Amino acid sequence: MSDFETGEDTVETGTLPLDAWHRAQGARMVEFAGYHMPIQYEGIIAEHLWTRENAGLFDVSHMGQLMVSGAGAAEALEKLMPGDFSALGEGRMRYSLLLDEDGGIIDDLMVTNTGGHLALVVNGACKWEDFGFLREHLPDDITLTHHEDQALVALQGPKAVDALSRLVPMAADLKFMQSGLADWDGVPLYISRSGYTGEDGYEISLPADAAEKFAEALVAMDEVKPIGLGARDSLRLEAGLPLYGHDLTTASDPVTSGLTFAISKRRRTEGGFHGAERILDLLANGGPTRRVGLALEGRMAAREGARVYAGEREIGTVTSGGFSPTLEHPIAMAQVDAAHAETGTALEVEQRGKRLPATVVKLPFVPPKYVR
Structure with missing residues (x-):
């Protein structure tokens, strides 16, 4: 398990459409992002490895599903983000x-x-802040809708395509980062071939009142099991994918965070998005730090906040860390001085008063299996 935050249940904690279903499946529930969420069923490592070899069903209904519509919606979003949405097919x-x-x-x-x-x-964890920011910065003639009545589930793993295409044949025709509308037993599904585990898979948006029936249809298949958020986090860490609030914050930028691919080609020339001058300067000249992967020796995992050293000099901080079930050793992501960010650089991480040997490695730790 890596830097996945849990906390004590409070009276304010919300419930998601599949709450009762998770409990009936034997899930251990925790508070996360303001909701009761399943962190595990039979165990994080077992669920992690099952997803790598079969298909895991994740409930991600806590995430915010927003709709932006109206003339000029793409151009309006481009002022707030570095993507090229006008050319998005x-x-x-x-x-x-x-x-x-x-x-x-x-x-x-x-x-x-x-x-x-x-x-x-x-x-x-930040959907309400996002909603407020978008409402403040989008023109008044752009409509912003929050789909609170929609559930969102993710089916991830090498056998996800086999399982989902039995229910919805069109799913097999989608490639990575493609999406489409389908009908299952009278239920409208919006399916994308995407996810945040590094595995092939899908995310499916559907009416909340149909979520339990859909989940039951999937887990009835031999290759599908429900998987908790603990394994989702260890999978995304192995895939080198940043977690907002940990690896990314408002103090982060796309360049030093290693997310320059999110700056579309046209936007690199034209700019016109928030912070463009600073970001394009970093893109051209480099930044003082970089997000890197670390492979650690031994069995002790480095956790978020652990200090990273080059000799006696502190040169960075761990942003996510945990034990890798796939690689069978601890891994971490850290933000470190650019001078110590080259692959193969020997560093140390201080955890519980001990210095743990670590080596800078290329991200992702485990190669992705997307179907392009």
Whole structure:
């Protein structure tokens, strides 16, 4: 398990459409992003390895599903993000970054052209802040809708395509970062071939009142098991994918965070997005730090906040860390001085008063298996 935050239940904690279903499946529930969420069923490592070899069903309904519509919606979003949404074809999606006026990262998110509007999926922990920021900065004639009545589930793993295409044949025709509308037993599904585990898989948006029936249909298949957020976090860490609030904050920028691919080619020339001058300067000249992967020796994992050293000099901080079930040794992501960010650089991480040997390695730790 890596830097996945849990906390004590409070009376304010919300419930998601599949709450009772998770409990009936034997899930251990925790508070996360303001909701009761399943962190594990039979164990994080077992669920992690199952997803790598089969298909895991994740409930990600805590995430925010937003719709942006109206004439000029793409251009309006381009003022707040570095993506090229005007050229985004119908059924195509793009990873992007919501930026404050100085180019700091408010959130990372997915933007999809559904044909009639642009759909955004944002992180659950900051969805209300995102909604407020968008409402403040988008023109009044752009409509922003929050789909609170929609559930969102992810089916991830090498056998996800086999399982989902039994219910929805069109799923097999989608490639990575493509999406489309389908019908299952009278239930409208919006399916994208995407996810945040590094595995092939899908995210499916559907009416909340149909979520339990759909989940039951999937887990009835031999290759599908429900998987908790603990394994989702260890999978995304192995995939080298940043977690907002940990690896990314408003103090982060796309360049030093290693997310330059989110700055579309046209935007690198034209700019015109929040913080463009600073970000394009960093893109041209480099920044003082870089997000890197660290492979650690031994069995002790480095956790978020652990200090990173080159000799006696402190040169960075761990932003996510944990034990890798796939690689069978601890791994971490850290923000370190650019002078010590080259692959192969020997460093140390201080954890519980001990110095742990670490080596800078290329991200991702485990190669992705996307179907392009």
